Amino acid sequence: MEWYIILAVIGVGFVAGFINTLAGSGSLLTLPLLMFLGLPANVANGTNRIGILFQSLVATGSFKHKQVLDFKVGLWLGMPSVLGAIAGSIWAVNLTDEIMRMFIGGLLIVMFFVILYKPEAWIKGQAGKVKEKPSVLQMVIFFGIGLYGGFIQAGVGFFLLGGLVLGAGYDLIKANAIKVFITLLFTIPALIVFIINNQVNFVLGFVLAIGSVLGALVGTKVAISWGPKFVRYILLIAISVSAVKLLGLFDLIKSIVT
Numbered sequence: 344m345e346w347y348i349i350l351a352v353i354g355v356g357f358v359a360g361f362i363n364t365l366a367g368s369g370s371l372l373t374l375p376l377l378m379f380l381g382l383p384a385n386v387a388n389g390t391n392r393i394g395i396l397f398q399s400l401v402a403t404g405s406f407k408h409k410q411v412l413d414f415k416v417g418l419w420l421g422m423p424s425v426l427g428a429i430a431g432s433i434w435a436v437n438l439t440d441e442i443m444r445m446f447i448g449g450l451l452i453v454m455f456f457v458i459l460y461k462p463e464a465w466i467k468g469q470a471g472k473v474k475e476k477p478s479v480l481q482m483v484i485f486f487g488i489g490l491y492g493g494f495i496q497a498g499v500g501f502f503l504l505g506g507l508v509l510g511a512g513y514d515l516i517k518a519n520a521i522k523v524f525i526t527l528l529f530t531i532p533a534l535i536v537f538i539i540n541n542q543v544n545f546v547l548g549f550v551l552a553i554g555s556v557l558g559a560l561v562g563t564k565v566a567i568s569w570g571p572k573f574v575r576y577i578l579l580i581a582i583s584v585s586a587v588k589l590l591g592l593f594d595l596i597k598s599i600v601t
Contacts (some may be wrong), residue, residue: 344546352376352547353554360398360558364523365566365574367500369558370395373551382544389537392530393548396540398555399527406520416511417521421528423482424489428529431493433537455582464565478565483508483523492526493533500526501582519566523559 355376359369370391377387406412484506492499500522507518537543566574 344550348380349550352380352550356394356554357558357561358554359394360402360555360564361551361562362365362558362569362577363395363398363500363526363555364402364562365519365561366578367522368581368584369500369555377544377547377551378549382458382547385537385540386542386544387539389534389542390544390548391551392537393543393545394536394551394555395526396530396534397552398559399523399530400521401556402559402563403450403520403527405560406523408568409563409567410565411517412524413513413517414518414524417524417528420481420485420506420511420521421525423486424492424525425449425532425564426530427486427489428493429536431490434490434494452586455579455586464528481506484510489525489529492529493536515578516566516570519574533539 355372361369361371362372363369368457373391373394374384377390378384382390403412407414483504488499488502488506491502503522503525504515504518507513507521508515509519512519534543
């Protein structure tokens with residue numbers, strides 16, 4: 344592997360790790376890069392999970408060290424997410440994601456306006472909603488989020504944050520801490536499924552993980568130091584860009600201009 348390819352993969356991994364820690368959808372950067380380097384879509388999807396695994400591990404450790412991670416709630420919500428991720432990753436081995444991308448792109452637009460309309464819920468949280476043991480409805484919701492996360496990963500952070508902020512009452516900083524922990528939990532079985540099906544390029548995966556880990560370290564420091572208001576702005580930007588990309592509007596604009 345040429346040195347400039349290694350640097351490019353590490354660089355994109357860094358940006359993706361940073362974005363995933365603060366908001367989500369960093370995989371919209373890493374997946375196209377891996378496919379550009381010659382990996383089939385399914386192999387790129389599996390290889391990407393190595394970077395996700397290590398950045399989630401590092402981010403979880405950093406948030407726990409800063410004492411902002413609610414470990415017990417993360418475990419409760421992580422259990423249905425893991426089950427969903429196993430089912431989603433099995434599904435992803437054989438199915439295309441065109442319809443799913445359009446559907447998720449539409450949901451992201453809705454979420455953008457939800458965040459814009461109720462900023463106080465995302466910045467301050469809703470203490471009255473926070474409970475040690477999640478409800479059955481929350482467990483079902485997080486199973487669905489895990490299902491999508493196992494399927495394609497890209498954008499799953501947005502839905503985890505939505506469930507944790509609007510459903511469980513956490514502010515963005517604490518929600519981000521639980522989000523990366525849940526992502527860590529469901530990435531492990533998903534990656535195993537891809538490995539069993541020979542859909543992981545370990546060399547590119549571990550190079551990607553180097554950048555992802557560095558990005559996650561910077562992301563956790565920024566999230567805690569700059570506060571939920573700054574994270575909300577990053578979240579709005581990331582959601583809008585991701586929705587436009589998922590819906591194919593970049594290509595539409597390009598065709599109109601040219």
